[in-house]
Amino acid sequence: MSRLFRWLMRLLGTVLLFAGLSVAVIYYLASRSLPDYNMNYTTRDVSAPVEIVRNNASVPHIFAENDADAFFGLGFVHAQDRLWQMILMRRTAQGRLSELFGERTVPVDELLRRLDLYNLAQQSVLVQDAPTRKALEAYSAGVNAWLARINNDALGRGAPEFFLFSKEIAPWQPADSLALVKLMALQLSPHLEEEVLRARLSLVLSEDRLRDILPDAPGTGVAALPDYAALFPTAVPSNESLRIAENWLSPFKRRAFAGASNAWAAAPERSAAGSTLLANDPHLGFTAPAIWYLARLELSDGGVIGGTIPGIPSVLTGRSDYLGWGVTASYLDDLDVFVEKLNPKNPEEYETPHGFKVFQTSQSVIRVKDGPDIPLTLRWTENGPVLPPSHYDLGSITPPGHVASISWTVLSPNDTTMSSAISLMRAKTVSDGIAAGERFIAPSLNLTLVDGDTIALKTIGAVPSRAARHQSKGRLPSPGWRAVNRWQGRAGYRVNPEFVAPEGGLLGNTNNKLIDRPFPFHISYVWGDTQRVQRWQHLMQNREVHTRDSFIEAQLDTVSFSARALLPLVAADLWFTGEAAADGTTERVRQRALTLLAEWNGEMNEHLPEPLIYAAWMRALQDRLIRDELGPLAQEYNHVEPLFIERVYRDVDGASKWCDVIQSAPIETCADAARQSLDDALLWIEENHGGTLEYLRWGDLHQATQDHEVLGQVPLLSWFVNIRQSTSGGDNTLMRGRTSGSGRNPFLNVHGAGFRGVYDFADPDSSVFVISTGQSGHPLSRHYDDLGELWRRGEYIPMSLDPDLARAAAAGITWLRPER
Structure with missing residues (x-):
């Protein structure tokens, strides 16, 4: 027996030894790709020494004697810290994910190939101005210089992910950066899904009820403060729901996540220090690492500092010594869906205003890891590319004998957006910044600008010219063969x-909503917010003058205007009614919940139970209101629509009809719906989270899910690469934390401000910034998540354009020297 025990111990020791050695080898190989920020490199691609000073948050300050060398340095540091992220985004834009991930990503690749984004980006290189082409070429050379260093010094393939996937990395090219700009545009437009959803709903709802569930934003717009079945009778409702938009690694976001942001500015007369103020926090889906990367470039026109996106040689939100700029999604209607009629005698032709015409076609091949190649025939009409019927359920609203195509500004082969972005970094005044925006094509953004004296807001991005007699005004898919719709x-x-x-x-x-102009000068019928702006107006007008700190306070505000507006309406007949119920009964739990909500100020604080009770109640209420009328279409509404609930409980145009359950004999009132949905919500909370209501924490469910897009799905590895944090805020707070809306926990925080910046031009060097993770994309780096806790707590880091301050706080200095 003792002999057996000794052998078992020896076997166990051997297994542990091999496990330890394996871990050591894996760690060694993975750690080889950690960059050393105190190095000297020589390269033939710079004309003079380039100094890259890293502070203790690993923010690079790039000092060069000319602009080309500065952009070379930016490409170099982007590749050092975010190589995997850059290559993955490039593969996405090219439609080449399946070469790494197999058949799971084929639908994404197919759609990107049909849009032809990468070829359009290649064509767009030729239309950039000379300074931009030079910047793109220098940036690409910087990326490629780091790739060469990886190969020459055996630096662990550049990132740990390349040990699991293909290590082949093609050199970076200028078109790659332009393709990434177009890829970002895909994440910021809700109009395709909005048109299809409106068409599907119009097949099952009356015009009044359609106006309830898809309400227009009220009012004339705020910036500065003081029917489908008739078009296509053969279309029928469909329950089919094939979702490329929800596919793994897809850049196509549902309309609930189609881009959001905050930006506001104060003129000198509204600033305590007598100069301008600017705050900006763009919202995108959370990932680890964050999409944003902080950097400073010293250009011939002066220093520029702020938020960049790896792969794109531009400070997209930030400041110089002269100008500050911030961006928000504009929701400009830059996309139309067309239903194209096929020739019954020849399906290779489609109808145009001048008769039938042959589709423009090209061939493509998707190469699939561990699977056969998939040939594709890509088809374009005069309106744009033909899309598969699975995309956003286009097949459900396309009659037999027809296909769907889209016109979209992002599909321009003459896209000068990058030239506009480079020009903006050189602008010195608000008027210069507005002029730079004229060449911006897509994505459309609201550009908030401040110089030392003036503030401004300008919508940039191409505005399609539509005919005043357009059949659907761009709100529904329209017949593509009619000239009036084109x-x-x-x-x-x-x-x-x-x-x-x-x-x-x-x-x-x-x-x-910014403005209220008649079609076709309307800009958009779809806007991203009707709630946060109410709170913003209150905070801005509540003070005569503002400071950097008051702008930070507004950026971090977690009070929900929606909660304050909806609870008195929904619970009007429930507050403090009835006698005290016995402990353990449904009535008693409901009374406790109502008591908590009655004393709550609407603050979506992570430590409170009330935000969870409110969010679960409104979610259950909306589902109860729409489920019987919409059937399977109800799944399209997994986020609360405050305007819809308000219309119902104010009975606008008879909207209270939604409260009655059609299939039941009794006539239910809105008070019945409110009471029953509250019970449903409390039951859901009890079944899923248990415990006493008073001890629930919103932050336990509302966790920021900053997950690695690939390794975050791998068991065990996910514990090391995913960053989960308890957070405050919600769908409709200024510190926005958009919930997932689906899955076991529909309240996960999946979309919000990955970047925050606040600039005071009375003291520009007091400007502060933060991103939601860290600068590095390497999970073994201490800079992988070091800024994440500051971001969660609402803290920032200072970023100065003073070279002496940057060098005094240096945590590492890299030199790029020209070869002799």
């Missing part, structure tokens, strides 16, 4: 909304 070029830049030096001294945007 785009007529691009509207002039003057059509883009513009607000300069408003009399009240304050302006901003929370993706809210």
Whole structure:
């Protein structure tokens, strides 16, 4: 027996030894790709020494004697810290994910090939101005210099992920950066899904009820402060729901996540220090690492500092010594869906205003890891590319004998967006910044600008020119063979909304409605916010003058206007009614929940139970209101629509009809729906989270899910690469934490401000920044998540353009020297 025991111990020791050695080898190989920030490199691609100073948060300050060398340095540091992220984004834009991940990503690749983004990006290189082409070439050379260093010094393939997937990395090219800009545009437009959803709903709802569930944003717009079945009778409702948009690694986001952001500015007369203020926090889906990367470049026109996106040679939100700029999603209607009629005698032809025409076609092949190649025939009409019926359920609204195509500004082969972004970094005044925006094509953004004296907001991005007699006004898929529905070029830049030096001294945007103009000058019927802007107006007008700290306070505000507005309406007949119920009964739990909510101020604080009770109640209420009318279409509404609930409980145009359950004999009232849905919500909380209501924490469910897009799905590895944090905020707070809306926990925080910046031009070097993870994309780096806790607590780091301050706080200095 003792002999057996000794042998078992020896076997166990051997297994542990091999396990330990395996871990050591894996760690060694993975750690080889950790960059050393104190190094000297020689390269033939710079004309003079480039100094890269890293501070203790690993933010690079790039000092060069000319602009080309500065952009070379930016490409070098992007590749050092985010190589895997850059290559993955490039593969996505190229439609080449399946070469790494197999058949799981074939639908994504197919759709990207049909849009032809990468070929369009290659064509767009030729239309950039000379300084931009030079910047793109220098940036690409910087990326490739780091790739060469990886190969020469055996630096662990550049990132740990390349040990699991293909290590072959093609050199970076200027078109790659332009393709990434187009890829970002895919994440910021809700209009394709909005048109299809409106078409599907119009087949099952009356016009009044359609107006309830898809309400127009009310009011005339805020910036500065002081029917489908008739078009296509053969279309029928469909329950089919094939979701490329929810596919793994897909850049196509549901309309609930189609881009959001906050930006606001104060003129000198509304600033305590007598100069301008600017705050900006763009919202995108959370990932680890964050999409944003902080950097400073010293250009010939002066220093520029702020948020960049690895792969794109531009500071997209930030400041120089002269100008600050912030961006928000504009929701400009830059996309139309067309239903194209096929020739019954020849399905290779489609109808145009001048008769049938042959599709423009090309061939492509998707190479699939561990699977056969998939040949594709790509088809384009005069309106744009033909899309598969599975994308956003296009097949459900496309009659037999028809296909769907789209016109979209992002599909331009003459896209000068990058030239616009490079020009913006060189602008010195608000008027210069507005002029730089004229060449911006897509994605459309609201650009908030401040110089030392003036504030302004300008919508940038191409505005399609539509005919006043357009059959659907761009709100529904329309017949592509009718000339009246087709785009007529691009509207002039003057059509883009513009607000300069408003009399009240304050302006901003929370993706809210900016203007109220008649079609076709309307800009959009779909806006991203009707709620946050209410809270923003209150905070801005509540003070005569503002400071950097008051702007930070607004950026971090977690009070929900929606909660304050909806609870008194929904619970009007429930507050403090009835006698005290016995402990353990449904009535008693309901009374306790109502008591908590009655004393709550609407703050979505992570430590409180009330935000969870409110969120679960409104979610259950909306589902109860729409489930019987919409059936399977109810799954399209997995986020609470405050305007819809308000219309129902105010009975606007008879909207209270939603409260009655059609299939039941009794006539239910809205008070019945409120009471029953509260019971449903409390039951869900009890079954899934248990415990006493008073001890629930919103933050336990509302965790920021900053997950690695690939390794985050791998058991065990996910514990090391995913960053989960308890967070405050919610769907409709200024510190926005958009919930997932689906799955076992529909309240996970999956979309929010990955970057925050606040700039005070009375003291520019007091400007502060933060991103939601860390600068590095390497899970073994201490900079992988070091900024994440600051971000969660609402803290920032200072970023100065003073070279002496940067060098005094240096945690590492890299030199790039020209070869002799």
